[in-house]
Amino acid sequence: TLTTLYSFCSQTNCTDGSLPDGRLDQAANGDFYGTAVYGGAGNSGTIFKITPTGTLTALHRFNGTDGVEPTGGLVQAANGDFYGTTYGGGANGLGTVFKITPSGTLTTLYSFCSQTNCADGTSPQAALVQAANGDFYGTASSGGAIGHGTVFKITPSGTLTTLYSFNGTDGSNPYAGLVQDTNGDFYGTTS
Numbered sequence: 001t002l003t004t005l006y007s008f009c010s011q012t013n014c015t016d017g018s019l020p021d022g023r024l025d026q027a028a029n030g031d032f033y034g035t036a037v038y039g040g041a042g043n044s045g046t047i048f049k050i051t052p053t054g055t056l057t058a059l060h061r062f063n064g065t066d067g068v069e070p071t072g073g074l075v076q077a078a079n080g081d082f083y084g085t086t087y088g089g090g091a092n093g094l095g096t097v098f099k100i101t102p103s104g105t106l107t108t109l110y111s112f113c114s115q116t117n118c119a120d121g122t123s124p125q126a127a128l129v130q131a132a133n134g135d136f137y138g139t140a141s142s143g144g145a146i147g148h149g150t151v152f153k154i155t156p157s158g159t160l161t162t163l164y165s166f167n168g169t170d171g172s173n174p175y176a177g178l179v180q181d182t183n184g185d186f187y188g189t190t191s
Contacts (some may be wrong), residue, residue, distance in 0.1 A: 005050065005052075005053070005054035006050060006054050006056050008020060008036060008039070009039060013039075014038065014039035014040070014043070015039065015040060015041075015046075015058060015061065016036075016039060016046065016048065016056060016058050017035075017036025017037075017038065017039035017040055017045065017046035017048055017058060018036055018037070018038045018039040019036060019037040019038050019039075020034055020035065020036040020037070020048075021035075021037050021071045021072075021073075022034060022035045022070065022071055022072045022073025022074070022084075022127060023072075023073040023127060024050075024073065025073060025074045025075055025076050025082065027076050027082075027102060028076065028080065029102070030051075030052065031049050031050065031051050031052070032049070032050050032051075032052070033047070033048070033049050033050075033059075033074050033076070033082055033102075034047075034048055034050070034073055034074060035047050035048070035070035035071070035072070035073055035074060035084060036048060036070075037069045037070065037071055037087075038069070039061075040058065040060075040061030040062060041061040041062065041063050042062075042063060042064060044061070044062035044063060044064050044067070044068045044069070044089065045061075045062045045067070045068060045069050045070045045086070046058050046059075046060065046061050046062065046070075047059045047060040047062075047070065047074070047082075047084075047100055047104075047106070049102075059100065059103075059104035060100055060104055060106045062086065062089065064089045065089065065090070065091075066086075066089065066090070066096065066098065066106060066108050067086030067088070067089040067090055067095070067096040067098060067108065068086055068087065068088040068089030068090075069086055069087040069088050069089070070084055070085065070086045070087070071085075071086075071087050071125045071126075072084060072085050072124065072125055072126045072127040072128070072177065073127040074100075074127065075127055075128050075129060075130055075136075077099075077130050077136075077156065078130065078134065079156065080101075080102065081099045081100065081101050081102070082099065082100050082101075082102070083097070083098070083099050083100075083109075083128050083130070083136055083156075084097075084098055084100070084127065084128065085097050085098070085124035085125070085126070085127075085128065085138060086098065086124075087123050087124065087125055088123065090108060090111035090112065091108075091111035091114070092111050092112065092113040092114060093113075094111075094112045094113040094118065094122035094123055094143070095111070095112040095113075095122055095123050095124050095140070096108050096109070096110060096111050096112065097109045097110040097112075097124070097128070097136075097138070097154050097158070097160070099156070109154065109157070109158030110154060110158050110160045112124065112140060112143065113143060114160075115162075118142075118143035118144070118147075119143070119144060119145055119162065119165070120140070120143065120144075120150065120152065120160060120162050121139075121140025121141075121142070121143035121144050121149060121150035121152060121162065121165075122140055122141075122142050122143035123140060123141045123142050123143070124138055124139060124140045124141065125139075125141045125175050126138060126139050126141075126174070126175060126176050126177030126178075127177045128154075128177065129177060129178050129179065129180060129186075131180050131184075131186075132180070132184065134155075134156065135153050135154065135155050135156070136153070136154050136155075136156070137151070137152070137153050137154075137163075137178050137180070137186055138151075138152055138154070138177060138178065139151055139152070139174035139175075139176070139177060139178065139188060140152060140174075141173050141174060141175050142173060144162070144165035144166060145165035145167070146165060146166070146167045146168065148165070148166035148167060148168050148171070148172040148173060149165075149166045149171075149172060149173050149174045149190065150162050150163075150164060150165050150166070150174075151163045151164040151174065151178070151186070151188070166190060171189075171190030172190055172191065173190055173191045174188055174189065174190045174191070175190075175191050176188060176189050
């Protein structure tokens with residue numbers, strides 16, 4: 001039995017957001033947190049909280065300098081904050097990693113294409129995963145050493161390390177995120 005809890009773009013100029021592509025994450029408080037790709041200020045996307053009964057609160061509206069198009073959804077870290085990525089925007093226009101508190105204070109941790117020739121990757125589209133070591137792991141859909149995307153690690157404070165650059169023969173454009181196995185390794189796919 002399906003129940004519609006909320007219909008997006010029900011506010012003037014879609015200030016509540018539109019096109020929520022990413023997954024929801026249920027927080028320790030029982031509410032769900034997610035992202036909408038568009039809507040908000042300048043149609044750059046939103047971060048929202050929604051109760052199990054359907055009351056939605058927009059926590060943040062992206063403005064371009066802090067990111068654009070948060071496609072992947074959020075993950076709540078052990079410290080209680082949420083972490084996610086944007087496809088575009090940020091200091092270099094090619095995506096960010098951010099954290100946001102449950103009350104809505106957003107901090108940009110990293111702007112992609114900060115390295116020469118975008119060796120760090122560009123345009124992340126998937127949710128992050130927090131590993132057992134406390135760091136976050138994710139994928140950038142393009143950029144890297146040859147332009148086919150990367151796998152990266154980022155600390156909660158924003159230090160990014162590129163772990164792997166796809167070269168086309170081993171895969172290209174990882175649009176989905178990663179999952180950590182019980183053995184500690186990560187698994188993922190490329191398109």
